[in-house]
Amino acid sequence: MHTFYYPDHTQHDPARLHRPDDAHWNKYYAEVAQRGQIIHNALQTADLGPISPPGDFGLSPIQDVHAHQMLTLLQNAHDQMKLETGRDVALPETFSLRPRSKRHFYSILGQLGLYCFDTSSPIFAQTWEAAYWSVQTAVSAAALIAAEPEKTVYALCRPPGHHAAADQFGGFCYLNNVAIAANWLVQQGQRVAILDIDYHHGNGTQEIFYGRSDVLFLSIHADPRYEYPYYWGFADEYGDGPGLGFNHNYPLPPGTQAPAYLDTLARALIQIRAFVPDSLIVSLGVDTGEGDPTGTFQLTTPDFAQIGQAIGQLHLPTAVVQEGGYRLDTLGQHVTAFLTGLLQRQNVLPS
């Protein structure tokens, strides 16, 4: 297995907003730089294959998915906030709703409320750079499975991406790594299936492909009636227009354990087989693990190996892209268990 990893992602670190002894507050900034380092160290220890920095595919794959105005905002928000308010982090204070305003705003807070949908996605001086290279990490993985379909590739992305839509960011996400990688593969003539197994619904990815039939999107996640992102991820969201039937959501109740999870996964895999994709992208979140500060599911390390094995039985060219997972003491072992299970079933590793 090949891994792509951009070590300087650590320049973007929401941990700098943490408050001592305030676990509830800190949960909103759980996407800390240490996560990437922990997974990287666990991969090295597990010895799953070479790790290299991503290639640079430039801005155009990003521009093909995201709105120009949002990209400009992400690049400029920190500097403009600093200039206007003296603050070293850009976060919205209000949100433009019902309907979103089409006017032009000169103030940074006016602009942020148009494109950001929550308060958990701070923009620091280095956030754009980290988000840019997180995309390049995912596109590098896509390019490698396109060139060498027998390979399984892991993109150790940080920050994550699946909550970012074409013109909205939030949920610790800025640019949608998986959507950009999938769209890049479509441009190479491929049919792509995206399986999102993060605890939270991949609302951004869903929205980007909602009207399209060339990308199948499936998401297994916590029921949005109880959990973030609340307004997306229901079982009756099947896609729209030409995309009707190419979107499948599998919301599960709080506290879900392995038997129910694996049954649901088996149903999702039937849909993937029926679609007959050229390649598979997995949005891997291990915040489904027991004790995750952002979740309620109770999956264990051996469960992640089983999930990897089940997906590996598809025998598809597969790029695994990192999304969430916030319990730091189990993060590395959950990710390596998943990847090891995946490789075993693909007959890359002995089982």
Ligand SMILES: [Zn+2]
């Ligand atoms: Zn998540």
